[in-house]
Amino acid sequence: MTDPRPMPIRRDDAVPVRLRPDLPTRAGVDADHPLARGLVEGSGPAISHLGDLAALLPEEAREIEIDSDATGPWMLAMLAALAERRGVPTPELRGALCNDPIASAFGAAAPAWSTGAAVDLAADALSWSGRVFPGLCGARLQVAATGDLTTAMAMAMALRSALALLAATARRDKIPHLRAAAQGIEFLLPGDTARHRAAGSTLAALWRQLLEERHGPGFARRDDLVAYRPATPRKKATAACDEPAPCAATLRAALERIEAADAQGPVPARSRSRATDPARAAARMAELARWRRERDGNAVQKSLLALREAAKRGINVMGPSVACAKAGVTTGEWAAAMAAALPAAEPRGLFGVKTATCLQPESAELMAVRDRLAQAARGFARPITLLVAQPGLDARLAPALPLLGAARACGVELRDPGPRALPNRIADAVLHDRPHALCFCLVSRQSAEMALDTLNVLDQAGFGTVPALGLADFEIAPKFERQLRERMTLRNTGDILVHDFLDDVASLVSLQRKASQ
Numbered sequence: 001m002t003d004p005r006p007m008p009i010r011r012d013d014a015v016p017v018r019l020r021p022d023l024p025t026r027a028g029v030d031a032d033h034p035l036a037r038g039l040v041e042g043s044g045p046a047i048s049h050l051g052d053l054a055a056l057l058p059e060e061a062r063e064i065e066i067d068s069d070a071t072g073p074w075m076l077a078m079l080a081a082l083a084e085r086r087g088v089p090t091p092e093l094r095g096a097l098c099n100d101p102i103a104s105a106f107g108a109a110a111p112a113w114s115t116g117a118a119v120d121l122a123a124d125a126l127s128w129s130g131r132v133f134p135g136l137c138g139a140r141l142q143v144a145a146t147g148d149l150t151t152a153m154a155m156a157m158a159l160r161s162a163l164a165l166l167a168a169t170a171r172r173d174k175i176p177h178l179r180a181a182a183q184g185i186e187f188l189l190p191g192d193t194a195r196h197r198a199a200g201s202t203l204a205a206l207w208r209q210l211l212e213e214r215h216g217p218g219f220a221r222r223d224d225l226v227a228y229r230p231a232t233p234r235k236k237a238t239a240a241c242d243e244p245a246p247c248a249a250t251l252r253a254a255l256e257r258i259e260a261a262d263a264q265g266p267v268p269a270r271s272r273s274r275a276t277d278p279a280r281a282a283a284r285m286a287e288l289a290r291w292r293r294e295r296d297g298n299a300v301q302k303s304l305l306a307l308r309e310a311a312k313r314g315i316n317v318m319g320p321s322v323a324c325a326k327a328g329v330t331t332g333e334w335a336a337a338m339a340a341a342l343p344a345a346e347p348r349g350l351f352g353v354k355t356a357t358c359l360q361p362e363s364a365e366l367m368a369v370r371d372r373l374a375q376a377a378r379g380f381a382r383p384i385t386l387l388v389a390q391p392g393l394d395a396r397l398a399p400a401l402p403l404l405g406a407a408r409a410c411g412v413e414l415r416d417p418g419p420r421a422l423p424n425r426i427a428d429a430v431l432h433d434r435p436h437a438l439c440f441c442l443v444s445r446q447s448a449e450m451a452l453d454t455l456n457v458l459d460q461a462g463f464g465t466v467p468a469l470g471l472a473d474f475e476i477a478p479k480f481e482r483q484l485r486e487r488m489t490l491r492n493t494g495d496i497l498v499h500d501f502l503d504d505v506a507s508l509v510s511l512q513r514k515a516s517q
Helices: 023-027 050-056 069-086 115-132 151-172 176-184 194-215 248-261 278-294 297-313 318-327 330-343 366-374 396-407 423-433 447-462 478-487 498-516
Strands: 017-019 062-065 094-098 141-142 184-187 226-227 385-389 414-416 437-442 468-472 488-490
Touching: 017 478, 023 069, 023 141, 050 069, 050 423, 062 069, 069 094, 069 115, 069 318, 069 330, 069 396, 115 176, 115 318, 141 151, 151 176, 151 184, 151 194, 176 184, 176 194, 184 194, 194 226, 194 248, 194 278, 226 330, 297 330, 366 447, 366 498, 385 423, 396 437, 396 468, 396 498, 423 447, 437 447, 437 498, 447 468, 447 478, 468 478, 468 498, 478 488, 488 498
Parallel strands: 017 062, 062 094, 094 141, 141 184, 184 226, 385 414, 385 437, 437 468, 468 488
Antiparallel strands: none
């Protein structure tokens, strides 16, 4: 096989090589998958197979940090295969795998398998790396205080993930390996100020207490348990820098609340539309096609079969993953094998939308909105139905949840075709549910383009005009914004008020009535 040659990473020899693949790679999607459209190499290099990793990592690289999300075990397996190919003893490699399986499950690069399965896979990587890569941290967990998330809650979430990793390791491995796994966990704070140091000291002390309480003495006596990364000018530390460091009692109480409620990770930050190079994306797809042609197809299928069997039986998947990397398996193929063998990801759609608290039950504002909706629905045999679509790879409902909760409070039925929906799937849901209007959650250029594609599919199917509302949570170029406004009512989730949103729904339903008469 011929290794494609992506742009190599330029670095100072004193600085670790940091690999943060693009969103499709971190989510387990190859560059030629429809969900990768417009996102290939938009936020980092596409790493589809061992050849890509070989082209990215300099021969002399010995300290490597990888941000991985869903594909953490796979990235680590490819690193091991590459080290063997180059004749580099794995104990010489240092660095970290930045992989929080619980936080990743709620982000744009969430895996197709359940959070529990993701924790098990991350535990496999943690335990295995302690034996194969003794100088590499198998789980670096970032303390990410963003938005309304306090420093204590962010620290507690990182602790919760670390404890879950060790609990999974205890279920799947022997006690000596559990101790080694505990040594492979560290925490990363997004700054290096006196407050960060104080927070890190509290976190480390509580972590040691928790280990002794849950697993007995003798765990994690590292002095470098917490790492500190100074904030860059573009990424200033937020709450973790602004707030005083929480005390141990506050941190423990936050951890107990999170574990009791099984709370999710922080809501991802508002995204910015990234321009990608169509020519480069086409070249990547051509390189990927060539890679598949030149590899041994039988070896690929045998290695994938062994991987699926290991995953189904609860055997550590790292050995079979290394064999897959050597055979030329791609990132998307590895992820598809995991998805076929493991429990599916938990539904995170509309069923958890709560009634909005911004509208009082008997307020004049609410009564006026309900009257407007009732007038729009007059003569219907069923309540107003709104199909809420999440097109594209990085689809997420979070920015729209307060608005959708208000709609439900006013009697609007919400239908959900699920996350990461392609245009044909959304169109099928429209044909099945016959909603009065469509609502698109638009968080990137890709999701907006797929919303337009969905409307085109419906036009071609002869379904007629479907009133559509787009809730945008990214910066849209003016020319593209005009295209969107020609096909839908476009609103910014950061600007639209609840009563404006509900008025939009009423107007769209009225349009649908007129179109059907």
